Amino acid sequence: MSFTITQDGLSKLVNEWLARGKRVAGPSRVKRDCILYVPLQGPDQLLLEDFIRPANSLKEFLFPKHERLFGYRINGNGVELFELEPPKTEQLLIAARPCDAAALPILDQVFNWDCADEFYNRRRQLTTVVTLACSAHDDACFCTSVGLSPCAERGSDVMLVKLDRGKYEVRCHTEKGRSLMEGRLEPSDQVASEPLGPEKRFDPAEVREFVKHNFASAFWQSEGLTCLGCGACAYTCPTCHCFDIIDEGNANEGARVRNWDSCQFSMFTQHASGHNPRENQPARQRQRISHKFDIYPEKFGEILCTGCGNCTRNCPVGIGALSVLTEIGHGEHL
Amino acid sequence: MNEAGQFEPKIVAYVCNWCTYLGADLAGTTRLEYPPNVRIIRLPCTGRIDFNLIVKAFEIGADAVLVSGCHPGDCHYTAGNYHARRRWILFRELLEALGFEMERIHFTWISAAEGRKWQQVVTEITEQTRKLGPYKNLYADTGNGSLPIPEAAPAVDQPAGSEGSLRQRCHQLLADGTVKVVIGYGTGGPVCVTKPADVGRLVWNNQCSSNLTTYLKRQEVRKLGRAAIVVKVCDERALVVLEKESQLDRKDLHVMGMACNGMGQPKCATCDVRVPRFADEVIGEVASVPLAGPPNAAPRGGAALEVLLAKSPAERMACWAREFERCVKCYACRQVCPLCYCERCIVEKNRPTVIDPSPTVKGNFAWHITRAFHLAGRCIGCDECTRACPAGIDLRLLNLSLAKAAEEHFGYRAGINRDVEPLIGAYSLQDKENFIR
Ligand code: SF4
Ligand code: SF4
Ligand code: SF4
Numbered sequence A: 001m002s003f004t005i006t007q008d009g010l011s012k013l014v015n016e017w018l019a020r021g022k023r024v025a026g027p028s029r030v031k032r033d034c035i036l037y038v039p040l041q042g043p044d045q046l047l048l049e050d051f052i053r054p055a056n057s058l059k060e061f062l063f064p065k066h067e068r069l070f071g072y073r074i075n076g077n078g079v080e081l082f083e084l085e086p087p088k089t090e091q092l093l094i095a096a097r098p099c100d101a102a103a104l105p106i107l108d109q110v111f112n113w114d115c116a117d118e119f120y121n122r123r124r125q126l127t128t129v130v131t132l133a134c135s136a137h138d139d140a141c142f143c144t145s146v147g148l149s150p151c152a153e154r155g156s157d158v159m160l161v162k163l164d165r166g167k168y169e170v171r172c173h174t175e176k177g178r179s180l181m182e183g184r185l186e187p188s189d190q191v192a193s194e195p196l197g198p199e200k201r202f203d204p205a206e207v208r209e210f211v212k213h214n215f216a217s218a219f220w221q222s223e224g225l226t227c228l229g230c231g232a233c234a235y236t237c238p239t240c241h242c243f244d245i246i247d248e249g250n251a252n253e254g255a256r257v258r259n260w261d262s263c264q265f266s267m268f269t270q271h272a273s274g275h276n277p278r279e280n281q282p283a284r285q286r287q288r289i290s291h292k293f294d295i296y297p298e299k300f301g302e303i304l305c306t307g308c309g310n311c312t313r314n315c316p317v318g319i320g321a322l323s324v325l326t327e328i329g330h331g332e333h334l
Numbered sequence B: 001m002n003e004a005g006q007f008e009p010k011i012v013a014y015v016c017n018w019c020t021y022l023g024a025d026l027a028g029t030t031r032l033e034y035p036p037n038v039r040i041i042r043l044p045c046t047g048r049i050d051f052n053l054i055v056k057a058f059e060i061g062a063d064a065v066l067v068s069g070c071h072p073g074d075c076h077y078t079a080g081n082y083h084a085r086r087r088w089i090l091f092r093e094l095l096e097a098l099g100f101e102m103e104r105i106h107f108t109w110i111s112a113a114e115g116r117k118w119q120q121v122v123t124e125i126t127e128q129t130r131k132l133g134p135y136k137n138l139y140a141d142t143g144n145g146s147l148p149i150p151e152a153a154p155a156v157d158q159p160a161g162s163e164g165s166l167r168q169r170c171h172q173l174l175a176d177g178t179v180k181v182v183i184g185y186g187t188g189g190p191v192c193v194t195k196p197a198d199v200g201r202l203v204w205n206n207q208c209s210s211n212l213t214t215y216l217k218r219q220e221v222r223k224l225g226r227a228a229i230v231v232k233v234c235d236e237r238a239l240v241v242l243e244k245e246s247q248l249d250r251k252d253l254h255v256m257g258m259a260c261n262g263m264g265q266p267k268c269a270t271c272d273v274r275v276p277r278f279a280d281e282v283i284g285e286v287a288s289v290p291l292a293g294p295p296n297a298a299p300r301g302g303a304a305l306e307v308l309l310a311k312s313p314a315e316r317m318a319c320w321a322r323e324f325e326r327c328v329k330c331y332a333c334r335q336v337c338p339l340c341y342c343e344r345c346i347v348e349k350n351r352p353t354v355i356d357p358s359p360t361v362k363g364n365f366a367w368h369i370t371r372a373f374h375l376a377g378r379c380i381g382c383d384e385c386t387r388a389c390p391a392g393i394d395l396r397l398l399n400l401s402l403a404k405a406a407e408e409h410f411g412y413r414a415g416i417n418r419d420v421e422p423l424i425g426a427y428s429l430q431d432k433e434n435f436i437r
Helices: A007-019 A103-110 A118-125 A175-181 A204-213 A218-224 A232-236 A281-300 A310-314 A320-329 B020-029 B051-059 B080-098 B115-132 B162-175 B196-201 B212-217 B233-244 B302-310 B313-325 B332-336 B361-374 B384-388 B396-410
Strands: A002-006 A023-031 A034-039 A066-075 A078-083 A091-096 A127-132 A158-164 A167-172 A186-188 A243-249 A253-260 B011-016 B038-043 B064-069 B105-109 B181-185 B190-193 B227-231 B253-258 B281-283
Touching: A002 A007, A007 A023, A007 A091, A007 A167, A066 A243, A103 A118, A103 A281, A118 A127, A127 A175, A158 A175, A167 A175, A204 A281, A204 A320, A218 A281, A218 A320, A232 A310, A281 A320, A310 A320, B011 B020, B011 B051, B011 B115, B020 B038, B020 B115, B038 B115, B051 B064, B051 B080, B051 B361, B064 B080, B064 B115, B080 B105, B080 B302, B080 B313, B080 B361, B080 B396, B105 B115, B162 B181, B162 B196, B162 B227, B162 B253, B162 B281, B181 B212, B190 B196, B190 B212, B212 B227, B212 B233, B227 B233, B233 B253, B302 B313, B302 B396, B313 B361, B332 B384, B361 B396, B384 B396
Parallel strands: A023 A091, A091 A127, A127 A158, B011 B038, B011 B064, B064 B105, B181 B227, B227 B253, B253 B281
Antiparallel strands: A002 A167, A002 A186, A023 A034, A066 A078, A066 A253, A158 A167, A243 A253, B181 B190
16 A cells, blocks of 8 residues: 555646745756756656756755855944845755755754754755655666665655656655645555665775775875866765855945855865965865765764765766775775 | 936946046046046056956946047057957957847047047947946846757767777887876776876777866876877867967877767867877878868857857847856866866956856856856867866857857967967957947
């Protein structure tokens, strides 16, 4: 016995949310070769099947690429600060991939660590996540290597699992999810089979051991050599969360804002003196892997990676975390 | 708005210190009346008026911009205005492609003696702008803009045997010490091969569309010593530009040219060379396509650029607004570009901030205008920027609009001819000035 919803049922849900002035975001084909999570104008923009995953991640709906934190005005010789209205629109993230949803509880930790991030938390409360279990994977996917799977529940309020074309089994995991789906489901005796995940590609414990003890290894030199130092990996990663803070405005007024930043940029660690503690790209690559597989687990008890493979797919030179991780796993450094 | 509630345009005038500023001063001292709508910003020379300033003026609310300096031949610094003129010719084409309202951007030559011309120009521009109304469509997504999708060429197999010959030659070069590293294509992406035994990692197939010459700027790769680099003819053009700009010494480089059958990319549809022309050695043979050099060359922008340019300015701007909205400022487009080699990019300068670093509408337009224009007359059309973009933004069309302008106005194609001076940096007394009054 299970409960199901059809594509039409989902369209209705999207329409209702939009009609009430709420936000709905999900995968959409923005142009021929580009599928992204975007705010939807209508259910026909929602793309449910026949692709692996969007090229961006869900994080931008909770931790946007650009956010105004507070405003300022210059008054004579003084500066007046003022609060900006925190987000208040409820949002539905629909047909999210499980690897995106799983990133949210991971991010919750860092956004509530030494201080509770008001903007992030507010958005998180206002968000309902409906995931769609993956029915396909590609060479870049590696959720199973980091303890997740194509139908991992983590971070989902509701999970959809494909039954037939246009028909989904619905599994509500939270109260939010149950109330979202109330009155929309059909009972059925069909039960979806568990989708097949990618084979395990490496062992994260082994990676952690390696990065702990090989800070100065020549391995990083060869791994990082072809990295060009862009932010394509970090900006499309569901878990990368570094940001930069700047003041933006004119002579009279402005705002303090935060923008995404990436440890792969040479400017990221550049000191005012000109000294750069991570002086080359290999050192920056090492940082990205260490942060995800050693530093974050040490601090928060879990890996900062959900195996979505976005860094690998989006890397213009075919690196991404996966190639580095599998090489560590294969002992190619020895 | 004036007191009567009528629209009063704001006009920013960038003028040179030696001619137009004095001309405006003369207008004042001789009590010529003209509308008070113009805000004058004085700079040493038109050659020093950065294109970003024009954009900036609009960003902060100007309804029109006037740029004015000394007449040709009168420049206080001999040739500043000639350099400026050449840049404006190209810059106007970029702004056109982006959908700026060109009737709001004015260029004039006004000498120190031409107080009356200053009066006339300012009066006319003010009147004209008043009729146009406020500049509302700047960076506006006013409608259903979607960029035309370029047509790709069919993917073809590369010449049989090329891969084997490439590996063999690289083995020799590494073994006899001619080079210390080979920068080539591997299965998953670029590889740097330093040991003869590893040449098996090198591949040559129809997946090798990326441009490896970008590694020549990477300090980590430079440190490895003398390099052999694998290039196709489209990539090779970057070497020509880098050499002309004193960024590399060909003596330090061994160039392995690959005859190419096409990689199935849009750029291949208009590729007219196929066999590297300046390589130290060429591997493989393909049916050569003759180089259709300027001025007889067909428009190389392809159909997509034509479609874009046929739209109205508001539609063009809507297209770009929609594209740039997706930009996250990951700078992959910059990092893969072989010709973006500045150690510190202008977007990273923050004293003062020149380009708004935020990925907002304004900040993204500013970045894309700067990126494209810093490559004017330099971009060799490898399309790496477009390939690298995780947001699927078609930067190619902006590059092409500038390449088209370079070809049409100056008969110039970047990286084709080793003997011609770089387009920006040189000037000619004959450069057209029908848009300057
Ligand atoms: S543009 Fe020309 S040389 Fe470059 S990949 Fe295409 S066909 Fe080959
Ligand atoms: S690669 Fe794309 S998303 Fe990244 S900065 Fe360039 S245009 Fe923006
Ligand atoms: S701007 Fe783009 S197409 Fe032009 S040279 Fe740079 S990477 Fe290649």
